[in-house]
Amino acid sequence: MRTTVRLMTAGLVIIPAAGMAQDAQLGEVKVISTTIDDRFTSKRTEPTTVHDISGDTVDEKRPENMIEILRSIPGVTADLSSGDEIKIKLRGVENQRYMGEKPGVAIVIDGVPVFERTGKVNIDLDNIESIKVIKGGASYLFGDDALSGAVIITTKRGAKYKGVTVATDAGAWGFNRQIARAGLAGDWGSGHVQVTHRAGDDYYWQSAYKTDYIDGNLRFFLSDTSDLTFGFEKSDRMKDKHGSVKGATQAELDPKGTVGRDYTRMYEVNLQKLHVTYANDLTERSNILATAYEYRDQTAYWSAPQRVAANGQAISDSSPGAQELYTTQNNYEQVQRGVKTEWRANSGKAGWLGGLDLRRNTYRNLDTAKVDYCARVDFVPPYACPLPASNFIAAGTILTDSYTREAINAVYGEFKYLLAPKWTLTLNGRYDQIGLDFSSGRTREITTPFSRSKSFRVPSWRAGVSHEAGRNLDFFGNVSTSFRAPTADQLYNGSLSPTGGKTLNNENLKPEKALNLELGMRAKTTAFGVAADVEAAVFQTDRKDFILATNGQYSTSTTTAQQMYDNIGGVRNRGLELSLKTDRKQTFTFDAAYSYIRAKFTDYDNFNLTLGNPYVPAPTLVAYNNTGNDVPRVPRHQFNATFGWQPDDRWRVALEMDARSWSWADEINQEKWDGRTLFNLSAHYDIRESGFLGAKWSLFARVNNLFDKRYWSAARGTNDASNYLTGAYDGVYNAEDLSIVVGKPRHWIAGISATF
Template identity: 40%
Template sequence: MFYLSKKYLLLPAVILCIDASYAADDPYTLRTVTTYSSAINDRFDAYLQNPSSSTFISGEDIDDQHAKNIQEILRGIPGITSDSYGDGDGIKIKIRGIDNQRYYGEQPGVAIVIDGVPIFERTGKVNIDLDNIESIRVVKGGASYLYGEDALAGAVIITTKGAKAKNDITLDYEKGSFGYNKELLSANFSQSILSGRFQYSKRETDGYHYLSDRDSESYSLNFNLNLSDNSRLKFNYEGIDLFRDGNGYVKGITQAKDDPKAKNATRGYTRNTDTDLKRFNLTYSYDFSDTGSLSLIGYQFKDETSYWSAPVRFDGLGKPVPNSSYDAYANITNYEQTQRGVKLEIKESFGNLALMGGLDFRDDQFEDITTAKQDYKHSPSPFAPVITQGTVTSKGERTERTKAAYTELKYALTDFTTLTGNYRFDHISLNDEDKLTFAKGDSNFDISSWRLGIDQSLTDRTSVYAGVSTGFRTPTLSQLSTNNSVDPEHTRNYEIGVRSEQPILGWNTSINGSIFHMRRKDFITDVVERDPSGARDTKYDNIGDVVSQGVELALSTDIKNDLSFDLAYTYLDSYFKKYDDFYLALGNSRGSEVSSHNQLINPNSQVFFKHYDNKNNQVPRTPKHSANFRTHWHLYKDFYLTAEADYKSSSYADEISQEKIKQRTLLNITANYKTNLRVFGRTDSQINAFLKIENATNKQYYSSVYGSQDSAGINGIYDGVYNSEDLSIIVDPGRTWSAGLTVRF
């Protein structure tokens, strides 16, 4: 059993006391229930009778936020945290404190699903054209019962804009801080049984940080074909060309203060990233009865990326390379992945019983080749080998094939009580070939995931729900290559929640509150290990367990007296339940090892691994308290202001709970003006103008902080000490502005 403090139970008790007028003896007739869950189509009305916490954001709400990245869209959802990697789109989403603990580039345990396609992004970031989002739904808790691998803590389901049954053209232009510029053109057309949509958008920015310019061009094309009154065919295509340079990292708090733009600071781990993304899917839908339907989707997602990585610390002669040598990187990597798959779903209702069944087949292929960008050494030692320019340091091909079947059963026990059960079985086959050594490896995993839940209607305004759900993630082939006994990670999420609509101080208010307890078992990361001869090696292993528990509350009011409000609050207690074997590197982690800190005479060529037991330490970058409050003031019919306060309490930056990230509160202000004017032709055009100010008080804070070991400073020299000067930090740009005009005619 799991333990939750009694104080967590106050939330549902308070909400239930507001509305305790449940009349159990009212006559009723059993209603017809429907399964809303789908791994193909997003059904936002699944909010009702759903025994899991989920949040839906409409396309109109997304457009009104005028966001530059998905972090700005999701920060109003309780339980969501995210790391920002410089200006623009480098965002990694985390849910309920479930996250790998050490590096920027690790998967966050959140499934990203775009139009039914499970997008695998190696570093966990979300690459999508923000102007092409129709809606976002966030499902919290283990969600592998529907979305499969990597849904350890939940899923972000994105539905892109599709063809509309209308004819119009939209033009959009925006300007902003640091050379930000956006241009957009979209058009809808509709004729009889066929409708279509085309969109082109371009974004670019010079970036606040030195060498942080980035740009993107996106193309999308959509068609809807009504084959008959009850069958449809949809085609979606999206292509995105991305370029992002550095992320603005500095090394340590002194550099963060003296050089926040990172002009003379350190070099980030990667630079000069070019990405070409292409995604398409074809969906067939057939309604074979009033309550039954069939959906079939085929898809392909392709990612071709090249980038520089690993700043050179010592050149081919063993001399230290200063961080002012901005182009001194060890590797050039060319990476290509292709995801293909087919899904089939059938659902039907039988009075108070509803069933959904699905099949999911995926074939994911990955290829990469890494070559040395220049001559370099890992250590200044004269005995350290030289890696010469052009040397192929790694080359591999990997495949991951998934065969899965999943189902949902929903049963109306009474007119007030709905039971839900989900089950999914995945057979995952991994194959790997190292093209340099010709070594081959393969692994197979058979994994089950499930959900059980209940929703109880107390009145027509209030219901309570409770559920247990699971999530999983298999080890990657690169992790298995270091240790073939690594087991999959698993999560189990327990949740009790309340949904209600109540008048509060005169405002009609929607309330969703929940308490949760999530256990993550066998999480995987790299460890330092020694063989009997004393030789050192780094491998991946299941090193411990994590507990995340807390309270989430979301409030949203209707408009009254020209005002409305939104509130999202999270209390999160996320800590290591077991983590007894962590080694922190002091000195050059690739240097020769010494057995005590006193023997660390030359940290540039030596290393001492200090042992820690991190049990009960807080998980890094998981603030205990998070709150987002938005006030919408409708001054006139066509004009309204939104003021947003976003708060994060302090947290730790490392696994040993030594270096703290300070609390911060941001104030953001947006002014929107919407009206209809005669601009072109004989009909009115829709006009939307906005001005947005982020961080209006110009508060300086760190948008991302990580720490894991002693690191070389600005001169590329190790000092053998781990402290706040070894943190990898990205300083937020401070106050920024953007303004734009949209015309739809």
């Protein structure tokens, strides 16, 4: 009986749910914001755009990567490559960057603010209970890097996972997936353990990947109003190349990239996440949440293709055996530990939340020379590289040895007040104190170890209002701020790599700031007799003190134009978002998401494009003023629609259309990335009653890129690049210099699962 009482208490006390309209009329306000859990789900008084995706929707899609789930939300884009990892972007923020930088989106998994070395999201797609996407600046809740919002993922939990489930999938290019889950539940609580294996050769040359997960959750009911939850996830991931090719010609003739080399290869990533969460409904009007966590990321990979052998011979991308020749072995380890606690309460017309966020993170980089090689191509072949030449580097030489300790102490809160019947004011505030202690050991370029310390104090806030204009119509608006603090690499890059691409330190960097404005509406209506939820929003994000390299992003430093990172950039993102979702219980369903985004550089007057060989003593730089240019890789129009047909509760057939318009591939707005429209077809069949072996069976099949459309899934241009066959530079920047990931042709996946 305890289980029933606990769930009823949760529903009555902390989830406003369907009764929110009545609550407002009775003069009672409840705070639903949280950085820890997903148990607060109402939207009616929320002044910000929020989208929710259930775990059932994720399981039904059986996605190969996260974007297959998130593209049903307007304004979401992602950096795609081979395998199942992606970097999520919201509203065009940070689309101009594509290396290992932070994504401008807070990624939170079970209350843990996750940042991985590559800036990408790696999570067991078969262990998702819910996904919540908060648009606009979200630093008022999550702090650093929540420039454009937050993606909050909650992993599977609860009594519904009682029993045993097994599943297996197969697909094109050797894709295979196996899953086994066992769970139990009772008056004491619930728990489950899940093991997942995913692997495939993928479409691209040398892009095989493999992932093994073991994860689980255990929840104890301590009393009728309190519970304690333990969660864990451990994954071992292997991935080879990203699948990119060089230039439009290779994209046409060699889309798999059998010739040439990615800048990085052979990723081995070991992730481990542990958390414990305590929840207690203290009274009918107050509750507390607290969580403690540890997240570990150990990443190793190759980088920097070898250009010159130790004997002085040149190595081009097409040289025999060149695809195995890389100069640098990268080893990265980070540990994120933290404690968060929240107290929320309400009294009549007011509701409030108070939170404390303490983080202690460490980051270690140890990069060594993988082989004997010559450091620079700065003279005419044959290269005079063997010892005692100063540019000879022996295998095992330490290239980077840095250690960063990051301490974040933050307080945050929310206050809601019923201004008048059906009008709710929401105020948020957060104050972050960020401390960085950085040290470098002795390396090839650093003869004397050194250490530095830096601290930042950054406030963030949101002010919003919501209005219940009718029984099924709400309007909302908000203004908020967000920020990104400088990293140790940006502050001290000159000391880390005195002869590298960024040659000067800048310890005077300030945090980037953004101001976000949003107006929107939510409505429940009918479309062709089918109940539907409609949401619309217009937004603007202005970023200032944008941290950029003074010679331009990914550009070259010279003796006369030495560069560093500085607060010299500005960007404005404006747009419109529309979404419609119909009742999934109907025979015919229709979901749609549309976004219009116009992203422009408001301050970017010092960009240098490199022509010819960048390794010569005086490379050719051509200056551009990119102020007023469009931010690359931000399509102005995106549209996703899914038509569903389910003649009964066992069958569902869905046709998805996903379209985007063209965008620029580079910051100088010269080379285009064409738009495309793709169609995906899926079918599901469920045997809900006990079938063979007494199990409930589910079968599914999906065909992606149904009409075998040829397209590019990514296109990035920065500088003149060497020819993919000869390795020569032609001194001209055009479409042949783009880094391109060709979209996958038509492919299939099918599977079966059974629950006992």
